[in-house]
Amino acid sequence: MHIANLHPIMIVEDSDDDYEATERALKKDGRLANPVIRFENGEDAVRYLLNEGPYADSRQFLQPIIILLDLNLPGGGGLHALSRIKAVPKLSTIPIVVLTSSGDRRDVEKCYEAGANTYVQKPVELDSLFTAVQQLKDYWLGLALLPGENA
Numbered sequence: 001m002h003i004a005n006l007h008p009i010m011i012v013e014d015s016d017d018d019y020e021a022t023e024r025a026l027k028k029d030g031r032l033a034n035p036v037i038r039f040e041n042g043e044d045a046v047r048y049l050l051n052e053g054p055y056a057d058s059r060q061f062l063q064p065i066i067i068l069l070d071l072n073l074p075g076g077g078g079l080h081a082l083s084r085i086k087a088v089p090k091l092s093t094i095p096i097v098v099l100t101s102s103g104d105r106r107d108v109e110k111c112y113e114a115g116a117n118t119y120v121q122k123p124v125e126l127d128s129l130f131t132a133v134q135q136l137k138d139y140w141l142g143l144a145l146l147p148g149e150n151a
Contacts, residue, residue: 009065011039011067022133034065042082072101078098097119098118120132
């Protein structure tokens with residue numbers, strides 16, 4: 001069985017509106033078999049990834065196939081979560097797409113230095129956000145070979 005069909009897509013986003021729009025865009029064409037999991041802050045996402053606390057059962061809480069990460073998060077922020085995730089060898093190969101409203105060059109550079117695989121500035125318009133998320137999905141879940149997948 002294809003690993004992409006087993007592992008979730010993690011969205012780390014504190015805005016309900018942005019999360020709902022991103023999830024709808026991912027599921028829009030009906031071809032997404034992956035479950036989508038959401039965390040509203042970086043600390044909870046990292047605890048999940050490290051199988052800590054309520055996420056201790058690694059058979060129940062599978063590692064995500066990809067992480068969509070907002071930068072502007074409560075509890076340390078997205079950059080802190082990105083740095084922590086990429087510092088752990090067993091997590092470092094999970095692709096992380098920074099999907100944020102910030103277009104600040106310093107944020108872009110800091111994220112790539114911390115190990116982000118892609119940095120995308122969230123479009124303001126809903127239709128443009130749908131298009132951007134669809135393109136991300138097509139690339140990361142359709143074209144790219146991901147760690148752990150059979151070629």
